[in-house]
Structure formats: C-alpha cells, structure tokens
Amino acid sequence: MRALRIPSPLLPGCALGLVIVLLLRGCADGGDGPPRAGAPSAGGDARPRAGAPAPVPALWPPPRVVRDDRGSVAIGRTVAVRTGDTTDPAALDTVVAALRAGGARDIRVGDEPRSGELLVVTDGTTAGLAAGSPRGLPRGGYVLAAGHTGGGPRVVLAGADRTGTFHAAQTFAQLVRPVGSAAARTTLPAVRVRDWPATAARGVVEGFYGTPWTHGERLAQLDFAARFKLNTYVYTPKDDPYLRARWREPYPAARLTGLRELARRAEARHVSFVYALSPGPSVCYSSAADRAALLRKFRQLWQAGVRAYAVPLDDIDITRWNCPADGAAYGSGRAAVARAQADLLNHVRRAFLAPRPEAAPLLTVPTEYDGTRAGPYKTALAAALDAGVTVMWTGPLVVSPTLRTGQARAAARHYAHPVVIWDNYPVNDYTPGTLLLGPYTGRDPGVPGVVAGVTANAMNQAAASLPALFSLAAYAWHPQAHRPAAALDAGLRFLAAGDRRALTALRAFADLNHASRLDPAPAPRLAALIEAYRRGGPGAEDALREHLTVLASARDTVPRALRGSAAPWLDAAHDWARAALAAVALRDGTDTRARVRALREAARGHTVTDWQGRVRTVEVGAGVLDAFVARALDGP
Known part of the structure; x- marks a missing residue:
C-alpha cells in the first residue's frame, strides 16, 4: 500500500476522510464473544525506553486493565501510521489529530518507520509489545500498548471490531492530551491497556419536554458521546411537532436536512442515532391508515440515513382509546392496551425492519415504563410482543433515586424482553427552576451487566448536562470503577479544558x-x-x-x-x-x-x-x- 503523507498543516477533515477511504482495505465488525471470567492483564515486558517514566493520566471512562510499564515514548516530529481492516476514517482522523497535537509534523499513513521513528499501528496486530489480542473481547473492546521493541518506539491500537479500534483511538488521544489538560504532551507513557464495555448500549436520550436542543448542540453532543465511548443517541424531544403531535406528517425539507446530518455524524462517530416516533397520544392501533402513515414516516427517515428506530408509547392516557375501533378490536383494560400496542410494534418490526437487515432492533418505551412488579399490562405486553423488540425502563420509579441489580433483573423478567435503562437523570423538565449538576450516583455496579444498555435523559440545557453524562459514560463502561464524585469532577475538568x-x-x-x-x-x-x-x-x-x-x-x-x-x-x-x-x-x-x-x-x-x-x-x-x-x- 502506497504511503499517504500528511504534512503540516493537517488536511481539512473532509478531504482527509476521502483520501483515507481509498487507503483502507475494508472493514470488519464483530468480536468473538465476551472475555473469559477474570480476564488477565497483558503479560510480558514492553521494554520501555530507559529514562524518566511518563505518568499514566486518569483515563475516562476508566479502562478495565491498565499496566504502567514505567517508561516513555516520544512522539517526535515524524511518525509512520499503519492501517488495516479495523481502521476506519474516524479512528484514523482521531489518531492523526492526536499526533499533530503532540508535535508530529510529518505523518505518513501506510509507510514503514525510519530508524528511531515512532510507528503507530492500527491494523489489529499487537506483536512486539506483549499487549495480548483483542480476540474474545465484546464488541467495542480493544487493546492499546505504547512502548519499545527491537524495531523502535511503537503504539498499537487493536480493536475487537472497527468500533473497538475507534475506542482505542479515543484512549490514545487522552494519553496525548489528558482530560482537563490545557495542552497536549509530546511524550507518552509506556503502558498497556485491555478494555471493554460492561453493557452493549450506552448513551444519551434527548427526551425532555420543553425547548429542544439546537442543531449545533446535537452535533456537539454526538462528538462528546464518541469521545467518551457512548454509542447511542435517542432522538425524541417531546416538542418536535413532527415526532409526536404531527407524527403522521412528513418532515419538511429543511428539518429533514438537519436529521440527515445528525445521522451521518453519528454513523461517522460510531454512535447509533435512534429516531423515536411517538404516535401514542392520537394513534388508532387497529387503523391500517395509521400503520401506513407510521411506515411512511420511517421510510422518509430511512432515506435520510437513519438505521435505528423506536416507537415510544409513554406519557399517554391508558384508560381510554383514541378511536372506537380499538375498543371493538381489543376490548378494555390495561392488558387490552398492551395487546394493541404489541400489534403495532410487531407490524413495524415485520413490515419495515425485518426486510432491512442493516436496521437495528426496534426500541419501545411501554406505557408502564417503571416499577419492579408485574401486572396485567406488562404480562400481556411480554406475551404478545415479538422477541426482536427491546424495552426501555426508567427503574423502580419515573425518577429513580437508586437502581439495584435485583430490580433490573426483575424488570427483564417481567417484560421478558431485552431491557435498556432510560435513566431520568439529569433531566430537569419536572423541576425546571433547578439545574441538576450533582453526581450520577445510587446505581449498583451490577446493573449494566444484566441489561442491554444504560442511557440517560438529559436536561434542556445541553452544556450543563455534560458533567452528569460524562459520569454516566464512566459508569456504563466500567461500573465497578465508578466513583461518582471523581467522575463528576472529571466532567467539570473536561468542560474547563485546562482553564483553572x-x-x-x-x-x-x-x-x-x-x-x-x-x-x-x-x-x-x-x-x-x-x-x-x-x-x-x-x-x-x-x-x-x-x-x-x-x-x-x-x-x-x-x-x-x-x-x-x-x-x-x-x-x-x-x-x-x-x-x-x-x-x-x-x-x-x-x-x-x-x-x-x-x-x-x-x-x-x-x-x-x-x-x-x-x-x-x-x-x-x-x-x-x-x-x-x-x-x-x-x-x-
């Protein structure tokens, strides 16, 4: 493969991405399953350069295994970068930007290193640094190592899949410029990291009542999510009229353009952009016309690049039907409502998502979305809902002061479907006179391991939500290492960006x-x-x-x-x-x-x-x- 030289200044991001696409040999998704219980740290010696060791900074989210090899690796002014099947443009962009910040001025992609020159390897191999293989790690897992071999200074980034390599690149970027630091470092620590997420879906819900975020705030939120290994963004602001009150109507061109850009940005950042349409306040479940309108709306979003969908049925009056036909078709009572909703959701899954294998599994928010006890509604929904649908749950309460592992297990048992937590913190639409800047706390470390994901509903105030979301990212990735006060303070340091x-x-x-x-x-x-x-x-x-x-x-x-x-x-x-x-x-x-x-x-x-x-x-x-x-x- 012919080398790509990236001189200073760095090419514009869009141009760099186009060139990189031509360089990469392809992409490979999928890990080989979860790690063995008690996965050991990487063994062997990385042979760091003699001299004063560079300290390993606090990394966020905290990795599973970090071995400090008590040495250092200089970045230098010239660097060679090797790419492979698990390197995509986003990962390479992150690596190149970090190297540039660390003082590199001549970065050659696809070339071999010169004598004494740093080589950054992103092709999935870890030979020479005893870092271990990413094989067997869950999706999104990775290994990273920096040290010295007989061939000179090396940094290797190897993911279980493309997303894993992207996550490794984010950790590498923090080694160059730690969270909250005012400046990048030109010398890296000799270190080995082996890392993987505790749960599959980790992310942000824009699901509050009131003024939605601006387009710019959403784009910034996607960048933030990617930087700290959140991989899900649920778009469901209650005051988007085309999402709830006027759900049957197609989006006007200008609004659709914004959603298209969000979907593209999310895909490029390894974030699943979930479009959540809320027909509950007015839908007639038995109406063929309403079902057709819902699928038309989803087809419009599919053409805009959206590949993940949800149909929330929360915050509606469960004691009455929106049309007489539903009473005739399903009868009355909470179990009847659950059966009607299951019919609608199953229709979406079978008629829209099943013929599209690249689509993500359907999400829903049931009308009874909290609590730890079964009842007629949950029992009927569990029995009638297709197995390919994931249920979102807020915990024992709508806003849950605590979340216990046993409660999460009970929810999964009662819904009898995969459960993703919709945590109503730090959302403040129910207490609009206050900002919620306290720590993300009260969640058992075992919860992420027994659910399909953990997401948090944010505040109307996008930037003010970041410290809590930063803390959520730390918890959802490695809950056993979660220290709420430390994570909150790191989120504040991220916002301050080195300004004391x-x-x-x-x-x-x-x-x-x-x-x-x-x-x-x-x-x-x-x-x-x-x-x-x-x-x-x-x-x-x-x-x-x-x-x-x-x-x-x-x-x-x-x-x-x-x-x-x-x-x-x-x-x-x-x-x-x-x-x-x-x-x-x-x-x-x-x-x-x-x-x-x-x-x-x-x-x-x-x-x-x-x-x-x-x-x-x-x-x-x-x-x-x-x-x-x-x-x-x-x-x-």
Missing part, C-alpha cells in the same frame, strides 16, 4: 446546584464553609468570602458554552452570592440590613418559563444560601 479559573468557578457552581433526587444534599461544600464560619474556626470567614466571591463572578468565568442556557442560574448565583457577602459584612458591621434585603430581593427575582408556560423561580443553593442570608437578617 473556569474550573474553580465550575466546581463552586456545581456544588451550588448539587441537590437532586439521586443525592438531595444541598450545596455540601458551601454548607460546610458556612458551618465553619458560624463556629468561628480559624480562617473560616476568609474561606467563605473567597468561595462566595468565586460564585459572584462565575457567570463571567465559567466556560462560554455554559453561559447561554445556564444564564438564569448563573445570574441567580451572582445575586445570591452578593447577598451572602453583604450578610457577612453585616455581621462585621460594614454593611446594612437594607442593602442585604435589597440584594436578596434581586436574587429572588430570577425566573424561567417551563414547557407548560408557567413562570418558575430559579433556585440555586436552596436551603443554604437563602437560609444563611435570612439568619443574618434575623440576627442581632
């Missing part, structure tokens, strides 16, 4: 918006500072003032991506922090009650309008900041 001032502001702002149904503790860091201040500990007042000053300036120091959709909460944090600072000054005798009251009224005045048109007060640090100010005003 922004990270300080993010940490204070996230603490202020910590409370949720998963972890109800309000502003724990701030609460501790206030308690120390009340007790008069040494330096307590200075520490509290410093924290409040950070909060007061957060709207100007957090990353720009957060300043738009989170503006009401940043403004409220600004005013409440100023009121609290004035309360501290009041105790010192350097401010007045009148000014504290005026600042408190300003802080109370921030509002947002929810998806039903109701005005809601913005809450930040509720029960902590407001209580602190009130106590100062009520004091002597």
Whole structure:
C-alpha cells in the first residue's frame, strides 16, 4: 500500500476522510464473544525506553486493565501510521489529530518507520509489545500498548471490531492530551491497556419536554458521546411537532436536512442515532391508515440515513382509546392496551425492519415504563410482543433515586424482553427552576451487566448536562470503577479544558446546584464553609468570602458554552452570592440590613418559563444560601 503523507498543516477533515477511504482495505465488525471470567492483564515486558517514566493520566471512562510499564515514548516530529481492516476514517482522523497535537509534523499513513521513528499501528496486530489480542473481547473492546521493541518506539491500537479500534483511538488521544489538560504532551507513557464495555448500549436520550436542543448542540453532543465511548443517541424531544403531535406528517425539507446530518455524524462517530416516533397520544392501533402513515414516516427517515428506530408509547392516557375501533378490536383494560400496542410494534418490526437487515432492533418505551412488579399490562405486553423488540425502563420509579441489580433483573423478567435503562437523570423538565449538576450516583455496579444498555435523559440545557453524562459514560463502561464524585469532577475538568479559573468557578457552581433526587444534599461544600464560619474556626470567614466571591463572578468565568442556557442560574448565583457577602459584612458591621434585603430581593427575582408556560423561580443553593442570608437578617 502506497504511503499517504500528511504534512503540516493537517488536511481539512473532509478531504482527509476521502483520501483515507481509498487507503483502507475494508472493514470488519464483530468480536468473538465476551472475555473469559477474570480476564488477565497483558503479560510480558514492553521494554520501555530507559529514562524518566511518563505518568499514566486518569483515563475516562476508566479502562478495565491498565499496566504502567514505567517508561516513555516520544512522539517526535515524524511518525509512520499503519492501517488495516479495523481502521476506519474516524479512528484514523482521531489518531492523526492526536499526533499533530503532540508535535508530529510529518505523518505518513501506510509507510514503514525510519530508524528511531515512532510507528503507530492500527491494523489489529499487537506483536512486539506483549499487549495480548483483542480476540474474545465484546464488541467495542480493544487493546492499546505504547512502548519499545527491537524495531523502535511503537503504539498499537487493536480493536475487537472497527468500533473497538475507534475506542482505542479515543484512549490514545487522552494519553496525548489528558482530560482537563490545557495542552497536549509530546511524550507518552509506556503502558498497556485491555478494555471493554460492561453493557452493549450506552448513551444519551434527548427526551425532555420543553425547548429542544439546537442543531449545533446535537452535533456537539454526538462528538462528546464518541469521545467518551457512548454509542447511542435517542432522538425524541417531546416538542418536535413532527415526532409526536404531527407524527403522521412528513418532515419538511429543511428539518429533514438537519436529521440527515445528525445521522451521518453519528454513523461517522460510531454512535447509533435512534429516531423515536411517538404516535401514542392520537394513534388508532387497529387503523391500517395509521400503520401506513407510521411506515411512511420511517421510510422518509430511512432515506435520510437513519438505521435505528423506536416507537415510544409513554406519557399517554391508558384508560381510554383514541378511536372506537380499538375498543371493538381489543376490548378494555390495561392488558387490552398492551395487546394493541404489541400489534403495532410487531407490524413495524415485520413490515419495515425485518426486510432491512442493516436496521437495528426496534426500541419501545411501554406505557408502564417503571416499577419492579408485574401486572396485567406488562404480562400481556411480554406475551404478545415479538422477541426482536427491546424495552426501555426508567427503574423502580419515573425518577429513580437508586437502581439495584435485583430490580433490573426483575424488570427483564417481567417484560421478558431485552431491557435498556432510560435513566431520568439529569433531566430537569419536572423541576425546571433547578439545574441538576450533582453526581450520577445510587446505581449498583451490577446493573449494566444484566441489561442491554444504560442511557440517560438529559436536561434542556445541553452544556450543563455534560458533567452528569460524562459520569454516566464512566459508569456504563466500567461500573465497578465508578466513583461518582471523581467522575463528576472529571466532567467539570473536561468542560474547563485546562482553564483553572473556569474550573474553580465550575466546581463552586456545581456544588451550588448539587441537590437532586439521586443525592438531595444541598450545596455540601458551601454548607460546610458556612458551618465553619458560624463556629468561628480559624480562617473560616476568609474561606467563605473567597468561595462566595468565586460564585459572584462565575457567570463571567465559567466556560462560554455554559453561559447561554445556564444564564438564569448563573445570574441567580451572582445575586445570591452578593447577598451572602453583604450578610457577612453585616455581621462585621460594614454593611446594612437594607442593602442585604435589597440584594436578596434581586436574587429572588430570577425566573424561567417551563414547557407548560408557567413562570418558575430559579433556585440555586436552596436551603443554604437563602437560609444563611435570612439568619443574618434575623440576627442581632
């Protein structure tokens, strides 16, 4: 294969992708099944270069096995890259971009290395670095090794399939530029990684009520998902009129163009873009015309490149039919509704998806989508629904404070179909006055292993959702290593992108918006500072003032991506922090009650309008900041 030279500056992404397609010999999907129980780490010696070792950074999601070989590998100005059947344009683009960031200026794809030059191998082989084979790993699994052989410095990326190699490329990119780092590194650690996901589907649901994300936010979300090994994006915003209220109508050309771009971006990033049509509020299950309308809509999306579909039947009135014909056809009661829904879903699967072997299995959200007990609806649905349909479940409750392994097993048993968790965190459409920036916690490490996937419903505020989604990615990939607080902080560091001032502001702002149904503790860091201040500990007042000053300036120091959709909460944090600072000054005798009251009224005045048109007060640090100010005003 003739070498492709990629000089500096790097070719535009689209041009590079076209050239790479010509270079690659093909693609191969499919691993050889799950690893053996207790899969060992790679053995042998990688023979790292003598000298000071480069530290292995924290990798996200945390890999299964990481062996630090206590050495280093210099990237250098010239690099050779070897590709193969499991290398696709997205993986190669990621590798080349990381090498460029690490100082490479002359990157030759398809060439052999010169003397002493780094060779990056992405053709599926791991010879020379004792990294082990990816054979036997689940789909998406991979091995990665960096070290030295007799032939010189090497980095090998080998996936169980193309997606695995893509995941290896993302880990390689983090070795070059760790999460939260301001700059890339020119020297890599000598390391061996063996890694695989805990569950097949891991991803994001855009399924909230209210203002949907913008097209740009969706594209950014797909890029984020790919970077941290999430592989599913369920498109089902409740306020897309063509998805729910006007589901029978085809998409206008302009809207369809946007969906086409999302489907293409997702495919290029190894993310399954699931289009979820919600006919439940008005569908007549027994109507041939309605079934035909549903398939016409799906055919329109198929032509736009969508290959994964869902038919959610959630949030509808299960006590009445939308048409008299359904009562005549199915009778009455919850079991009758389940049979009607199964008929519709089976029709979609048999008439639309079965003739299209490249289509993903059908997803549905049943009307009874939570709980751990069986009943007439779940029993009838389980009996009537085709085996090729996957059911989404929110846990024991609609918003579940905890998810236990036994509860997930019970759900799979009652639905008698594969279950994907639709976790309603960090979604906040039911509490629109609050942002939910606390940790993703309360989920047993065994849950991902007994379900077909774990997804999370995000907030209306796309950028503010990222810390929780980052944490979800860590949990769904390697739940045994999940540490909620550490994962949340890493998500904040990702957002800060190396800006220390922004990270300080993010940490204070996230603490202020910590409370949720998963972890109800309000502003724990701030609460501790206030308690120390009340007790008069040494330096307590200075520490509290410093924290409040950070909060007061957060709207100007957090990353720009957060300043738009989170503006009401940043403004409220600004005013409440100023009121609290004035309360501290009041105790010192350097401010007045009148000014504290005026600042408190300003802080109370921030509002947002929810998806039903109701005005809601913005809450930040509720029960902590407001209580602190009130106590100062009520004091002597």
